[in-house]
Amino acid sequence: MDPQPTAADLVAEIAASPPGPAIGAFFDLDGTLVDGFTATAHASDRIRRRQARIGEVFGVIEASMRYRLGRMRFEHLLTRAAGYLRGESLAELDELGEKLFVERVAARVFPQMREVVQAHQRRGHTVVLSSSALTIHAEPVARYLEIPHVLCNHFEVDADGRLTGRIEKPIVWGAKKAVAVERFCAANDVALHRSYFYADGDEDVALMRLVGQPRPVNPRPRLADTAAEHGWPVLRLSGVAGRRRVSLRRLIGYD
16 A cells, blocks of 8 residues: 555555454544544633632643653553542533533544544444543544444542542553453454554554554654554544644643
């Protein structure tokens, strides 16, 4: 395949691929299916409602900067962010997540990636959203795109369904995302060596190396370098028209 395919090229390739659920199509979320960072909708909503105190805002900024500088693990970053929601009702957050998706995120879904998802669905492939995002961000996108399987991070909740401030282990990210996908494939008779993976993050190199059909989308530097080294086809997408850029995706830093 052309090292710089268009979405139409990918759709045509998928249409000619073997059919059936033994082939998986795994999709990252932020920067891959959606233009930008889905969690910004929740962050901005908390700020607008004055639920986020100044200490929370600066705390997340500080943690994000430390993570980017390699001074904090992703697990600690995610847990710190979840800590600010301690005591919240998960059911209410799920409801809010769906509302914010409709109002602020649906328009940011890349139309080209929706076509790619649908192409895999037409072939009867096992389509999975695999992301380090949390359920309140990932699941509304999966429902919108009719993706039946979601591998992502989950809030830990107490007996009353309220957040404890922690994240369920293991944290889905990097090599652990690759392990989660391997386990999913083993449990669902999906052949990883015949499957596709679409993602943009440097941390997704681990899973890109395992699948038979790695497909970087708007890759960040390390993933772009690895793609060039291995000859992986790279899909470049422009931003969704009319989208107002929000810097928190790079600031907070997970996909």
